[in-house]
Amino acid sequence: MHVVIVEDQALLREGMVALLAEHGIEVVATAEDGPGLLRIVDGYKPDLAICDVRLPPTFTDEGIRAALEARARHPTLAVLVLSQYVEPAYTAELLAGGESGIGYLLKERVSEVGTFVEAVRQVADGGTALDREVVSALMRDRTGRSDAAIMIESLTTRERETLELIAQGRSNAAIARELVVTLGAVEKHISSIFTKLDLPADDDDHRRVLAVLAFLRATAEGGPGPLSG
């Protein structure tokens, strides 16, 4: 797996390179700003870009813009955005830029090393990994207004919890650990979720992404659409 990192803070950049190296993930290049990301993406054709949101020169949202631009140029590039804040607007923009290979995590999740590395692999493989804070913000009680919302509402509490964890990019084993249930029980929940969301039998990874998207569409209703620029 070829990974590039865009982070203007050397302390974090070097820390992440070391952390990923310890888990056998090679960082092929690093950059400090948006144009740097586009340069190394064009040059190294990596599988995954890990990207900070606030970058020079204005320290606002260059990271998001650069990541979207990189995705537009290389649609197969997976992008994992790290931020000190979680904003629904950015989530919407990122998801509008593609259906899979998208992650959006709070920076401090990096310290939960096992989970973080799992999320990195998940996103690089075309999955979705959203921070539990984004997910819980979206998950808060909203009255159903569409088919997708009604389908989500038909889920049991356990199934919702499972879906939340899938949206965070967890594997079945990790979900079983988190919910303190057996792997078999998790598989049962997941197959029930697929049935309730009316997802066709396909390979499981694809269905997982579709379930997450259905969930996001249902819960993000009434919020902002993708912002331009």
Added chain:
Amino acid sequence: MSVGYLRQREPALPWRERTMGDPAGLLACIAALIVLVVGISTRSYQPHWPMVAPAVLLGVALLAGPVVSHLADRSLSHPARVAAMVAALAVLVLGLWNAPIWASRWPELDPAVILGVALAGRPLVHVLRQRSIERSAQFVASLAALVAVVVSGAYVFQPRWQAMLVAVLLSGGMAAGPAIWRLGAPWSRLPVERACAVAALTVLVVALEHLGYWGPKWPELVPAALLGAGLAVAPVIQLSRKWSLEEAVWLASAGGALVVLVVAIGQGVVPSWSLTIAAGLVGTGLFLGPAARHLAVVWPGGTVETGTAVTALVVLLCGLASAPYWTPRWPELVPAVILGAGLAVVHLHAWLGSGPRERVLSARVDQLSRTRRGALDVQASELRRIERDLHDGAQVRLVALSMKLGRAEERYRHHDAATAALLREAREDATAAIRELRELARGIAPPVLTDRGLLAAVHSLAHRSGIEVRVSGDLERRPRPAVETAAYFVVAESLTNAVKHAPGAAVEVRLDERGGDLLVEITDFGPGGADPSGGGLTGLRQRVEALDGALHVTSPAGVGTQVEAVLPCMW
């Protein structure tokens, strides 16, 4: 130093101070009473006295209007409002009762009637529909204009239809003006303004084409034309130049007055020149009033007000000097005189009252306003800088620390469980510190506000609120940071209140530019009955008033709660 710093809106006064301290209101009421008594008791004017009615209606409605609209937010059954409505209704009934006298001349009353109905009727509609006063005004004016057009069509009063158009233009401009600004966003502002401008121009051209008909009488249309042109053209000027509404109205009406004067002199309408003067008096008083006060701050020393007051006096003297001409026709001047005199006295009062002490005070107020604005701007930028420093400094260090702790925990996990547990606790502490720091930074200056502006930040708030919030808005420019932050916290606090007191209710947030102001409106359809003097709302009011803005809370029980903040921006 920018001139914009000096332009301050008048401070919001309690209604009692507004009415009692306003000599124009007092004088106009007295004048209206005198005219009414004289008109009724003067035998020779008996067939003419109904002409007085429109004047009184107009005067009462115009002057009571601001008071009434102000009171509408406070108590729906205030005696002043009821009195204004009763007066308006009484005058209407009297006018209808005297219909035979007007049978042959009624179109001449149209401008006054439409205007009067619109202004007097809006409190009524407001009460009936619990809607905003501007929307009600627009509704009533449109209805009145429609009725007038239909009625005049039925009478086949063809030679006079121009008068009708002028009346419609007049009332449309007056009543639709504020409404258009307010409704701008949902109706997509530009087309409405353009339609208004095109309509106004069409009417003006048509009126000019029919000069032949109006020949000896056309000056009688001058007041209406002047008013209507000023009000209808103002949005266009403001649209193209981004001026304040006051400046635009002033410019438009000044231009209109000039054209009228030149045409009047060119046509040699000698016996009618007094009418032109009366029109000028109305126009000057009405339009220069706000503009003069506005400009007086820009040009300290009150020179504009002085000039206006002198002009008004000269016009009054001219009117008196030409009294013989008007003797048999004087009632026709009554509306103009009442209005003009009332407003001219305001300027006179301001002129006489602006001694050296006032000028010193005025300069001091300017200075304080300027420095306060500067202090608030510095504060807003400082807060954003602190947030950025936290982000780039302490937060980065803590994230790096927690990352290292996480790596150490991984290494120890398999051979030293106790150390691994300790490291895990240390990492969790660091993560908790990061979280607390993040919440602190968000409370100081939300990054999405800095990065993406007000609309995106409000969308983010709506998302976070956990309730159904519809956000609409159309902001072409970003207000300065102090205003942006205040607007953000108005929305944040109002949404928190809505979640707390109106759970499950639909909430609408609207952001809009209105003239030089930023309008923020949060409406929930919950149980209402909020206490405007409650802690949270008082804090918001202080925040908004520190920026010379105004915060209105309307919360009738069983209907819902509307929080409206108007923040002057000057962009």
